[in-house]
Amino acid sequence: MADKVKSIDQATIEMIEKAAEDGASIVFERAVTTRPCPIGDEGSCCSICAMGPCRVPLPKGKEETEEEHRKRKGVCGATAETIAARNFVRMCAAGTASHGDHGREVAKVFLEVARGEAPGFEIKDEQKLLQLALDMGIEIGDRSNSEIAVDLGETLSKEFGKQEGELLFLKRAPIKRQEIWQQMDVAPRGIDREVSEALHRTHMGTDQDYHSLLRHAVRVSLADGWGGSMIATELQDILFGTPSPVASEINLGVLKEDEVNIIIHGHEPYLAEILAVVAQEPDIQKYALSKGAKGINLAGMCCTANEVLMRHGVPIAGNFLQQELAIVTGAVEAMVVDVQCIMQGMAEVASCYHTKVITTDPRAHIEGATHMEFDSRNAAESARKVLRAAIDNFPNRGKKVRIPQYKNNLIAGFSHETINYLLGGTFRSSYKPLNDNIINGRIRGVAGVVGCNNARIAHDDIHVTLVKELIKNDVLVLQTGCAAMACAKVGLMTPEAASQYAGEGLASVCEAVGIPPVLHMGACVDNSRILMAATAMVKDGGLGDDISDLPVAGAAPEWMSEKAIAIGQYCVGSGLYTVFGVEWPTIGSKAVTRYLFKEMEEMYGGMWDFEPDPIKMAKLMIDHIDKKRKALGIDKARERVLFDMAMRRELI
Amino acid sequence: MEYEFEKKPAPGRGEVKVLGKTYEEGLPEGEEMGKWRQKLPSRAEKLKYLRNGERYWFSKEWFGSERRRTPA
Numbered sequence: 001m002a003d004k005v006k007s008i009d010q011a012t013i014e015m016i017e018k019a020a021e022d023g024a025s026i027v028f029e030r031a032v033t034t035r036p037c038p039i040g041d042e043g044s045c046c047s048i049c050a051m052g053p054c055r056v057p058l059p060k061g062k063e064e065t066e067e068e069h070r071k072r073k074g075v076c077g078a079t080a081e082t083i084a085a086r087n088f089v090r091m092c093a094a095g096t097a098s099h100g101d102h103g104r105e106v107a108k109v110f111l112e113v114a115r116g117e118a119p120g121f122e123i124k125d126e127q128k129l130l131q132l133a134l135d136m137g138i139e140i141g142d143r144s145n146s147e148i149a150v151d152l153g154e155t156l157s158k159e160f161g162k163q164e165g166e167l168l169f170l171k172r173a174p175i176k177r178q179e180i181w182q183q184m185d186v187a188p189r190g191i192d193r194e195v196s197e198a199l200h201r202t203h204m205g206t207d208q209d210y211h212s213l214l215r216h217a218v219r220v221s222l223a224d225g226w227g228g229s230m231i232a233t234e235l236q237d238i239l240f241g242t243p244s245p246v247a248s249e250i251n252l253g254v255l256k257e258d259e260v261n262i263i264i265h266g267h268e269p270y271l272a273e274i275l276a277v278v279a280q281e282p283d284i285q286k287y288a289l290s291k292g293a294k295g296i297n298l299a300g301m302c303c304t305a306n307e308v309l310m311r312h313g314v315p316i317a318g319n320f321l322q323q324e325l326a327i328v329t330g331a332v333e334a335m336v337v338d339v340q341c342i343m344q345g346m347a348e349v350a351s352c353y354h355t356k357v358i359t360t361d362p363r364a365h366i367e368g369a370t371h372m373e374f375d376s377r378n379a380a381e382s383a384r385k386v387l388r389a390a391i392d393n394f395p396n397r398g399k400k401v402r403i404p405q406y407k408n409n410l411i412a413g414f415s416h417e418t419i420n421y422l423l424g425g426t427f428r429s430s431y432k433p434l435n436d437n438i439i440n441g442r443i444r445g446v447a448g449v450v451g452c453n454n455a456r457i458a459h460d461d462i463h464v465t466l467v468k469e470l471i472k473n474d475v476l477v478l479q480t481g482c483a484a485m486a487c488a489k490v491g492l493m494t495p496e497a498a499s500q501y502a503g504e505g506l507a508s509v510c511e512a513v514g515i516p517p518v519l520h521m522g523a524c525v526d527n528s529r530i531l532m533a534a535t536a537m538v539k540d541g542g543l544g545d546d547i548s549d550l551p552v553a554g555a556a557p558e559w560m561s562e563k564a565i566a567i568g569q570y571c572v573g574s575g576l577y578t579v580f581g582v583e584w585p586t587i588g589s590k591a592v593t594r595y596l597f598k599e600m601e602e603m604y605g606g607m608w609d610f611e612p613d614p615i616k617m618a619k620l621m622i623d624h625i626d627k628k629r630k631a632l633g634i635d636k637a638r639e640r641v642l643f644d645m646a647m648r649r650e651l652i
Numbered sequence: 653m654e655y656e657f658e659k660k661p662a663p664g665r666g667e668v669k670v671l672g673k674t675y676e677e678g679l680p681e682g683e684e685m686g687k688w689r690q691k692l693p694s695r696a697e698k699l700k701y702l703r704n705g706e707r708y709w710f711s712k713e714w715f716g717s718e719r720r721r722t723p724a
Contacts, residue, residue, distance in 0.1 A: 126695065127689055127692060127698040130699055130702060131702055131710075134709075135709065140695075140699070174718065241687075241689075244689065245686030246683050246685070247680050247681075247685070247686075312683050313683045409679065411686075413686060417706070420705060420706070421705065424705075426688070426691055426692065426705065428704070429704075429706075511673070535708070536708050538717055539708035539709075539716045539718055540708065540716055540717070541716040541717040543717075545717040545718065
């Protein structure tokens with residue numbers, strides 16, 4: 001890594017150099033000094049009992065013989081297949097648990113709001129509330145929003161601990177997809193139940209057939225995409241508003257030298273939402289002025305950033321690998337964090353500057369950070385305390401302040417409902433124009449490019465190269481998470497990007513509708529929006545009758561977290577072809593990898609793939625899109641025939 | 653507004669004159685700009701929109717890929 005390019009983003013490169021000058025230890029440096037374990041990397045290390053850890057790596061530099069393969073076993077006799085599959089299932093379970101626990105917390109706050117116990121919040125989107133009520137069969141009539149919301153909150157809260165039946169949101173999927181889940185017996189019963197069962201199955205001496213383990217990996221992951229993540233997205237939309245197009249800015253250049261800079265980082269948006277409101281209060285603004293600042297500048301980081309960007313246009317300071325670098329600017333008074341993807345290293349970086357790292361969630365403490373717990377029942381006061389702590393820290397700013405002058409414009413806020421609206425207005429909102437343009441070939445297909453950053457590869461490089469290649473080939477790109485931020489930083493999320501980067505067909509559609517060729521759909525829990533958009537495309541007609549029929553592909557080119565694996569697995573289990581970059585965690589077992597890369601397609605219509613090179617990755621995705629176009633019979637332009645009456649009679 | 657026109661190649665017809673961009677350049681300001689859901693103020697209108705606009709899930713009177721007599 002020492003001689004390799006660490007990032008393609010100039011703001012990042014400038015701050016990596018400043019960190020070295022200031023003597024701050026950051027992730028880019030740690031990625032050089034701490035190498036990945038080559039055995040864990042391929043999924044060949046089993047540490048689930050005290051007879052191990054057992055390491056069963058593939059032989060290096062040669063083809064494995066049958067005899068060598070037979071010897072690759074743990075002390076208990078677990079094969080390389082069982083070990084790789086168990087590790088994979090545990091990744092899926094951890095990812096599902098994370099999104100599930102996020103969804104559970106949203107449901108808790110939602111119920112408090114519905115019952116009038118959380119005065120800082122209100123139901124902002126009645127339409128989405130009614131949508132969910134129709135979905136769940138909750139009576140609407142003349143009932144108040146609060147009454148409907150209580151029923152909805154209670155119904156969805158039960159999804160976590162449900163023991164039997166199926167998750168309610170599965171009914172939103174295309175009918176054929178539901179049939180596949182039933183045939184394969186992978187329809188999740190309850191979110192927590194599937195996570196708990198995954199941990200049991202992977203305990204020493206339980207499920208020891210990789211086919212059976214990997215089938216449960218589908219079930220537990222579907223409990224993420226069509227369960228925890230979807231609950232989080234939908235209830236957040238009701239509470240804070242369904243995203244609509246909004247303009248903003250992105251990159252470290254959004255920080256302001258003369259204002260109190262507060263960064264909100266993590267994944268759950270309640271505190272960030274209330275901070276955005278309370279920061280405007282005259283008393284708080286006056287307090288900031290009294291400390292010598294000209295105002296308060298809120299900026300986001302990671303997926304909390306995506307949440308408040310999508311709904312309020314709050315600018316984004318950066319993605320996952322920029323969290324420590326924001327502190328390195330020396331201009332951040334407080335890094336306010338909630339849950340997930342928060343590097344512990346930030347606390348040490350902060351000790352080189354004046355920045356206060358403030359943890360706010362009882363589930364996520366960090367040694368050396370200040371803990372100021374967020375109370376949803378007294379949200380405004382919680383937010384005021386955080387803001388005052390940040391303002392009090394402004395006079396402590398040192399001389400080591402340097403804000404890189406890089407930022408770009410973006411348009412975000414493309415929920416699946418908004419895409420539907422943009423394609424037809426309130427009179428006839430529809431996915432038909434999208435389907436029609438796929439059928440006529442102006443748009444070749446659709447790709448979801450999502451996921452994290454990873455310090456093992458050049459930051460943002462794979463995302464940007466892949467997405468540019470896709471849109472050049474007329475593939476409309478939907479994005480979430482840190483992947484979306486990478487592309488926004490290079491200007492791919494403005495309408496102008498269509499004529500600059502997209503192929504002629506895609507550009508013509510984007511110009512007609514007035515949208516960028518790369519659409520920001522939100523945070524990583526909002527990959528559930530991509531599932532819904534794909535379902536709407538299926539249901540509209542003309543592109544088959546299942547998600548697996550669509551000319552669509554997915555990718556997480558710079559993934560790093562267990563959540564990404566769970567997301568990938570629920571996409572594959574929902575019928576999508578999904579390519580990951582960086583590394584692949586089951587390489588240690590050829591049979592397990594073959595199951596995921598080949599055999600799953602026969603069972604679920606979707607399958608995994610792995611390719612670290614972005615151009616080759618784009619080619620794989622485009623090849624898959626072309627394969628699906630061919631199967632649908634839309635791979636060639638057809639002659640247009642005007643039917644006369646005789647031909648019409650023949651049709652009847 | 654005055655319309656702009658541009659020339660584009662068309663198959664078999666050489667260059668044709670087509671309508672150019674019709675949008676006003678510049679950046680929208682404020683988070684309210686892109687919000688469209690406020691166009692539906694009453695509950696009745698919202699429900700009507702859901703049954704038409706989100707017909708994929710909330711209406712039986714449309715022609716999509718799933719015209720089945722028996723649910724899955």
